[in-house]
Amino acid sequence: MSLPRRSFLRLAGTLTLGSALTGCLAHGRLQTLGLAMLTVPEPLGEIPPPLPEREWNVLRRLTYGPTLEERRHMAEIGAAAWIEEQLAPESLSDEAAEARLSAYPSLEQPASVLFDLSDELFDDQDRSTVPAELRQATLLRRLVSRRQLFERLVEFWGDHFNVSLDKGDCCYWKTVDDRQVIRPHALGAFADLLSASAHSPAMLVYLDNQSNRRGAPNENYARELMELHTLGIDGGYTQLDVEELARCLTGWTVKEHWWRGEFTFDTDQHDMGTKQILGERIEPQGEAEAQGLLTRLAEHPCTADHLARKLARRFIADDPPKWLVEHTAQALLHSQGNLRQVLGALLLDGLDAIQPRFKRPGDFVVSSLRQLQAEVGEPAVLLEPLARMGHLPFGWPTPDGYPDRSSDWTGTLSARWQFAAAMMQGELPGTSIRLDRLLAASPSLSAACNSLGILLLGQPLAPAIAQRLLAAIAESGLAGEQEALAFAAIGLLASAWFQWY
Amino acid sequence: MTHLPLTPSGLRLRFIREDAPAGDLLLTVFLRGAADGLNIVVPHGDTDYYRQRPNLAIARPDDRSADPGDRCLDLDGFFGLHPALAPLLPAWQARHLACVHACGAPDESRSHFRAMELMERGVASETGPASGWIARHLATRADDAPSPLRALAWGTAPQRSLSGAGPVATLRDLQEIQLAREPRQAARLSHLIDSLYSVEPGPLEAIGRETLQLSARLQHISLDPSSDLPYPPTEFGRGLQQLACLVRADAGVEAAAIDLGGWDTHYAQGGAKGVMARQLAELASGLAALHEDLAPFWARLSVVVMTEFGRRVKENGSLGTDHGHGSVMLILGGHVAGGKVHGTWPGLAAYDLVGPGDLAVTTDYRDLLAELCQRRLRNSALDQIFPGFTPTTRDVFVA
Numbered sequence: 001m002s003l004p005r006r007s008f009l010r011l012a013g014t015l016t017l018g019s020a021l022t023g024c025l026a027h028g029r030l031q032t033l034g035l036a037m038l039t040v041p042e043p044l045g046e047i048p049p050p051l052p053e054r055e056w057n058v059l060r061r062l063t064y065g066p067t068l069e070e071r072r073h074m075a076e077i078g079a080a081a082w083i084e085e086q087l088a089p090e091s092l093s094d095e096a097a098e099a100r101l102s103a104y105p106s107l108e109q110p111a112s113v114l115f116d117l118s119d120e121l122f123d124d125q126d127r128s129t130v131p132a133e134l135r136q137a138t139l140l141r142r143l144v145s146r147r148q149l150f151e152r153l154v155e156f157w158g159d160h161f162n163v164s165l166d167k168g169d170c171c172y173w174k175t176v177d178d179r180q181v182i183r184p185h186a187l188g189a190f191a192d193l194l195s196a197s198a199h200s201p202a203m204l205v206y207l208d209n210q211s212n213r214r215g216a217p218n219e220n221y222a223r224e225l226m227e228l229h230t231l232g233i234d235g236g237y238t239q240l241d242v243e244e245l246a247r248c249l250t251g252w253t254v255k256e257h258w259w260r261g262e263f264t265f266d267t268d269q270h271d272m273g274t275k276q277i278l279g280e281r282i283e284p285q286g287e288a289e290a291q292g293l294l295t296r297l298a299e300h301p302c303t304a305d306h307l308a309r310k311l312a313r314r315f316i317a318d319d320p321p322k323w324l325v326e327h328t329a330q331a332l333l334h335s336q337g338n339l340r341q342v343l344g345a346l347l348l349d350g351l352d353a354i355q356p357r358f359k360r361p362g363d364f365v366v367s368s369l370r371q372l373q374a375e376v377g378e379p380a381v382l383l384e385p386l387a388r389m390g391h392l393p394f395g396w397p398t399p400d401g402y403p404d405r406s407s408d409w410t411g412t413l414s415a416r417w418q419f420a421a422a423m424m425q426g427e428l429p430g431t432s433i434r435l436d437r438l439l440a441a442s443p444s445l446s447a448a449c450n451s452l453g454i455l456l457l458g459q460p461l462a463p464a465i466a467q468r469l470l471a472a473i474a475e476s477g478l479a480g481e482q483e484a485l486a487f488a489a490i491g492l493l494a495s496a497w498f499q500w501y
Numbered sequence: 502m503t504h505l506p507l508t509p510s511g512l513r514l515r516f517i518r519e520d521a522p523a524g525d526l527l528l529t530v531f532l533r534g535a536a537d538g539l540n541i542v543v544p545h546g547d548t549d550y551y552r553q554r555p556n557l558a559i560a561r562p563d564d565r566s567a568d569p570g571d572r573c574l575d576l577d578g579f580f581g582l583h584p585a586l587a588p589l590l591p592a593w594q595a596r597h598l599a600c601v602h603a604c605g606a607p608d609e610s611r612s613h614f615r616a617m618e619l620m621e622r623g624v625a626s627e628t629g630p631a632s633g634w635i636a637r638h639l640a641t642r643a644d645d646a647p648s649p650l651r652a653l654a655w656g657t658a659p660q661r662s663l664s665g666a667g668p669v670a671t672l673r674d675l676q677e678i679q680l681a682r683e684p685r686q687a688a689r690l691s692h693l694i695d696s697l698y699s700v701e702p703g704p705l706e707a708i709g710r711e712t713l714q715l716s717a718r719l720q721h722i723s724l725d726p727s728s729d730l731p732y733p734p735t736e737f738g739r740g741l742q743q744l745a746c747l748v749r750a751d752a753g754v755e756a757a758a759i760d761l762g763g764w765d766t767h768y769a770q771g772g773a774k775g776v777m778a779r780q781l782a783e784l785a786s787g788l789a790a791l792h793e794d795l796a797p798f799w800a801r802l803s804v805v806v807m808t809e810f811g812r813r814v815k816e817n818g819s820l821g822t823d824h825g826h827g828s829v830m831l832i833l834g835g836h837v838a839g840g841k842v843h844g845t846w847p848g849l850a851a852y853d854l855v856g857p858g859d860l861a862v863t864t865d866y867r868d869l870l871a872e873l874c875q876r877r878l879r880n881s882a883l884d885q886i887f888p889g890f891t892p893t894t895r896d897v898f899v900a
Contacts, residue, residue, distance in 0.1 A: 208768045208819065216818015220767045223612075223824075233615055239857055358705075388673065390657025397762060398533075400614050403658065410705065411658050411671025413712050414678055421681060421690060464700050472693040491693045496705045 041144075041373040042068045044438040047451045048075065055079050056458040057354050060501040061315060062086060062347070063148035065367030066458075070148070083347050086149035087340055089187065097145040104133040106175055111201060111261025114172040131165045131394070134175045136379040138393045142366045143376055153186040153343070154178075155362075156314055157193065158394070159401030161229060163202045165394040173202035173254075173261055174394055190307070190337030191298035194229065198294055199263045201254040207399065210253040212246055214271040222246035224399045230297040232306030237278060244275040248282060248290040304332040310404075311346055317355035318406055324350045356500040358406030361389035363501060364416050368423060368493050369431070371455050377430030385422070389415045413499075420493035424486040435485045445481050446470060449488045456492045524642075524878035525803040525834065526748060527635065527756045529662060531621075532784070534765030535613060536808040538828030539860065540777060541586070542600045542842060546579035549849035553815040553858075557772050557822070559583055571773035576600070580842045584773050585781035588731075588789035596839035597792065597799065599897050601830040601869060603844050605810055605862035609855075611824035613765070616809035621661035623867060623887050632665025634886055635756045638874055641882040648753025649715035655740040655759040663758050670715050673736070675743050678716040691716065718752070732790040733783045737761050741787045745794040748802075761787075764808060768821040788833060800835035803877045803898070807866060814849055815858050827860035830869060836877060836899040843897050868892045876900040 048071055051059070058079045059066040066074075074082050085092065101107060106114055106129070118126040142151050161182065165171045177200045185193035197203050204210050207221035222245035226237045251270030255262045265287040275282040275289065278296070282289050297303060308328035312320035324346070331345035359367065365382055368374075376382075386392045389412040396402045403409070422428055435448075442448035449469055453461035461469065469491055473484045492498060544550050545561045560567030562575040573581030574590065580602065582589065592598040607625045608616050619625065623634030630637065639652055652669045654660050659669040672678060680694075681687040691713055698709040732738035740759045747754050763780045770777050788804065795802060811828030827847070833839075847853050847861040855861045871892035874880045876899065883892065 208821075211768055211819035213818055218767055218817055218819050218821070219823050227612055233610065233612055239611065243857070388657075388677070390673075398613065407664060408658050410708050411654060411656075411669065413709055414680070414716065417680055417690070417694060418677075421686075465697065468696045468700060469693075472696050475692065476689045478689075487689075487693065490690065491697050494690075494694045495697045496703065496709055499705060 040375050041370075043434050044068075044373050044455075045441045047438075047441075047454050048072055050454050050459050051075060053458075054351065055082075058082065058351065060367075060458075061354055061357075062152060063370075064142045064151065064363065065370030067370050068373060079351060080348060083149070083351075084344075086147070087187070087344055087347075089147035089150040092146045094146050097141060097147075100140055100144065101137055104137045106130045106133045107137055107179065109175075110259075111173060111176050112259050114175060115169070115260050118172060127171050130175055131171045132380065132383070134165070134178060135383060135393045138178075139362075139366070139379045139382055140376075142362075143369060143379070149343075150186060152315075153339075154182055156311070157182050157186050159396075159404070160310065161193075161197045161203065162396055162399050162401035163200075163206045163394065164397050166397065167206055169261070170202050170206050173200070173205060176200070176261070177202035185339075187340045187343065188338075190303075190332065190339055191295055193339075194298045195291070195294050197229065198225070198249075198252065198290070201261050201263055204252060204254055204263070209249055212250050212252070213269040214247075214250050217243065217246045217250065217271070219243060219246045222249055225249075226297065228399055228401075230303040230306065231300060232302060232309075235300070235302035235306065241277050244277045244282075245290070245293065247271040247273070247275050248277070248293060251287070252290060298337055299333075301329070301333060304329040307332060308342075308346075311342070312350070314404055315343075315346060316350050316353050318357055319355075320350070321353050324353055358409055359499050359501050360402065360404075360409050361386060361391035361412050361416065362393070364412075364499065365389075365419060367501065368420060368498075372433045372489065374423070374431055374433045377432075381428045381430060385415065385419045389419075416499070417490075417494040420490045424490045424493070433489075435482055435489065439481055439485055445473075445484055448481075448485050452485070452489055452492055456489075457495075457497050523755075524880065525801050525836075526754060526798075527873070527878060528744065528802070528804045529635070529660075529756075529758045530784070530788070530804065530806040531617075531660065531662075531758065531760045532764050532780075532806065532808040533613075533617070533760050533762040534808075535616070535810050535812060535824055536764040536780075536828060537766060537770065537777065537812040537822055537825075538602065538604075538808070539811065539814065540770075540772070541583055541781065541831075542576070542602055542829045543573040543581045543583060544579060544602075544846065544849070545573050545575070545581045547846075547849050550814075553849065555816070556820055557770055557816045559773055568773075577842055579846070583778065583781050585778045586785045588782075588785040592789065592792050592833055593840055597833055597835060597837065599832045599837045599839045600842045601832065601844045601864055601895070601897060602842055603827045603847050603860055603863040604830045604866055604869070605827045605864075606866055607862070608810075609826065611810065611826070611856075613809060613824075618661060620807070620809050620866065623662075623870065623890075625890070629888060630665070633660070633662035634870060635662045635758070636665045636669075637886045638878060638880055639756060641885050642878075642880055648755075649711045649718060650747065650752050651755045653744070653747070653754050653757040655744065655757065660758040660760065663756065670711075672743075674739065675719060675746070678712075678719050680716065687716075730790040730794050731786055733786045735783055735787075737783060738787050738790070741791045742794070745791055748795055748798055766812070766821045767817070767823060768819040770816075770821040792833065802834055803837075803873055804833040805869070805873065806831035806833075811860055813858055814854060814860060823857075825859035826855055827862040830866060832869065832897055834877065834898070838897055838899060843895060864895060865890075865893070868895050869897055872896075872898045 051071060055074050059070055059074055063070055114130050118130055145151055163170055163174050163177055165174050181196040181200045185196055207224055208218050209221035212218040219242050223242045227233050231237055251266045253264060253266050255264045270286060272284045308325045312325045312328055328346045331342045335341040369376055438451055439448050442451055450460045469488050473487060476487055478484050478487055540559055543559045551558050560572040562572050562581055564572055570584060575581045589598055606620050608619050621633050650670050652663045654663050654669050654671045657673055659671050663669045679687055680690045695713050698706045732742045744757055761784055766777050807830050808828050810826055812822035812825040817823050845863040847863050867887050867890050871883050871887055872895055874886055
């Protein structure tokens with residue numbers, strides 16, 4: 001539902017601050033819009049001076065796009081302090097984001113309730129509301145949360161422990177997985193994260209472990225657990241290890257009735273024989289067999305290497321320096337997988353090793369909105385563009401998660417250009433970018449373009465760029481200054497420079 | 502694992518001028534997820550097949566106890582086609598379809614990602630070029646003014662086989678390439694973006710400008726999809742249909758790649774009917790429609806259907822199959838030794854199997870690809886395309 005801004009303001013004015021924040025929040029659209037009003041980004045106007053390169057790089061890499069607020073904060077405290085702050089997300093109050101999340105009731109529901117909510121008596125099950133809410137909430141958090149590094153880590157672990165919403169009941173269970181597996185442990189202990197994932201109905205169904213039974217094993221989860229989640233493909237495990245781990249994992253399944261969608265260990269399905277894995281003999285102990293192995297895998301040096309490489313690639317550079325990867329792996333081993341400490345070691349010590357990386361479509365879309373202080377009334381409008389760019393949250397079909405190298409995403413340029421055009425032309429319902437204020441605060445169109453440069457590229461425009469931009473504006477035949485500025489914004493959003501972060 | 506970095510100092514292969522007549526248009530169809538070759542081209546003459554798959558095996562062509570629609574379609578007295586592949590029988594009878602069984606790669610990791618990567622790179626192990634085999638083929642046969650559609654990746658990201666040597670047009674739909682619906686606005690935006698991408702050179706800048714050229718070129722191609730042909734109404738079907746438009750419009754496509762997923766049937770694979778049968782139906786109807794649509798061009802077309810590895814001979818406890826080794830390759834074209842199942846059948850007895858009970862590989866997939874490059878793509882630089890590999894002639898492609 002989209003409202004023109006004027007009606008938006010009128011309606012919001014009818015709610016008092018008190019009634020909006022306190023009391024039982026009905027999930028009515030009206031209240032949501034009212035709350036959205038309370039969380040609008042700072043409007044464009046006077047643009048702060050550019051940040052030093054280091055601070056600018058850190059903001060781009062560790063947030064989903066530097067906003068005016070974040071830029072000011074960074075200028076005040078500097079990169080190291082900013083990172084320390086973000087590594088303690090619980091210390092950052094995030095009421096505004098939380099208030100907006102109340103629009104998505106399914107986020108907090110247990111599995112059985114999610115299933116029942118979608119279970120319509122005479123029609124087919126509704127398999128779209130619950131996943132749509134999760135996707136929208138995910139995007140919303142990236143757009144407005146103050147805990148930006150935390151959201152980046154949630155995305156990282158979500159990719160690492162990939163679950164696709166398009167496989168069977170995963171469309172319901174992934175909401176629970178996001179809440180109970182990824183979010184509580186993204187900056188916690190890796191062993192806890194791994195164990196939570198292994199007990200996650202979403203993961204067990206996604207990788208077919210619910211049909212891994214005594215006498216009829218299914219290797220899928222056991223294999224990916226070692227290959228993707230822990231040791232890595234060169235981690236030294238064998239085909240036999242996969243088979244034996246699968247035997248240990250028999251019985252790790254999901255309840256079908258009574259609290260449907262919760263984890264259960266089914267003794268009847270469990271293979272009670274002795275197993276031999278990674279050179280160790282495992283006596284029959286039921287659930288404890290795989291549980292013990294999870295701890296062992298979490299603490300394994302190959303796991304540390306594997307995770308360190310992936311983290312360094314995501315947060316530092318496509319090809320991170322070896323010393324930094326080793327440093328991070330050591331941090332994992334010495335801290336017993338304390339991810340807060342590990343990320344501290346990687347980011348604080350690797351700060352100067354940050355190299356440009358190509359934005360994935362999600363990064364492009366969210367940074368476009370954040371860096372222009374956009375108000376996004378309806379995150380749902382972002383789902384179709386992201387689907388076209390092949391980066392819908394939780395939409396990657398295979399367990400390896402969305403690819404993370406620059407060269408994997410260069411095919412999405414024209415879809416990005418189309419998104420930039422749609423956004424600046426006001427074609428995204430509920431989304432508005434107030435260039436009129438930017439124009440009002442600038443002495444000329446040319447100065448306003450320069451401000452766009454600072455907002456989007458971190459610097460005033462280089463003369464060669466400014467010249468081309470103004471020439472293109474002149475040739476476009478566009479009448480009004482606002483239209484011209486919007487046109488310039490499309491150009492800069494579409495440009496090669498804005499695709500790197 | 503090394504990748505060609507996409508940085509301002511990024512690497513590009515040098516283009517070499519070669520004045521040779523054009524070869525076939527190559528289309529690779531990659532079945533993602535390790536497709537079960539044994540249930541695609543069924544060894545109905547092998548009793549071990551039936552012994553190992555009491556539930557999943559496809560009934561013999563003469564099995565009276567099975568529903569006629571569930572029996573495999575006999576090809577040569579030993580092998581048969583899964584019934585869902587019936588739409589491909591005309592191509593088989595016209596000798597445009599060849600099968601190569603017990604075909605695959607040396608890699609025994611049974612890891613999708615690794616196997617796909619190695620197969621698309623055309624290498625046997627980690628060491629070796631990071632680029633794709635098709636990319637290397639295109640690079641050794643380069644052109645001064647290549648069509649922006651020369652290498653076409655259908656989907657949202659270039660397939661690995663096409664990557665690493667120059668621009669790849671990546672599309673999910675031909676309409677995607679337009680910047681705006683309104684032509685004047687599209688032109689304005691195109692000019693704006695092009696002028697900004699021309700400020701300084703770089704790999705991304707080149708990709709950007711090529712993308713704009715592609716868009717301009719497509720506006721001049723009149724696309725007339727043959728809507729009465731039975732392409733499946735899926736992304737795969739639409740991809741094939743639009744590719745056919747581009748072929749008819751002589752848009753300069755030299756190599757195209759399209760994927761079809763859903764083959765990782767660990768669970769409830771189904772036999773003559775079910776999950777896998779549905780995927781096969783989509784594959785067959787798409788290829789059959791393409792075959793009919795491009796009948797006048799078939800002499801200049803080579804279609805290779807491949808998968809990263811096959812599946813376990815013995816069915817698993819979930820009525821599915823685990824990761825295996827050897828699989829089947831399907832080859833369609835106007836110049837193939839069609840109407841035949843090629844390869845050496847290793848057998849399915851316990852002592853014939855490899856690893857945990859998998860079909861052996863008796864034909865390396867690169868034998869076929871090398872023969873394709875040499876005989877159909879007019880490219881003899883095999884040492885550059887498949888370095889360190891000595892291909893064996895299989896006579897599946899005809900020069």
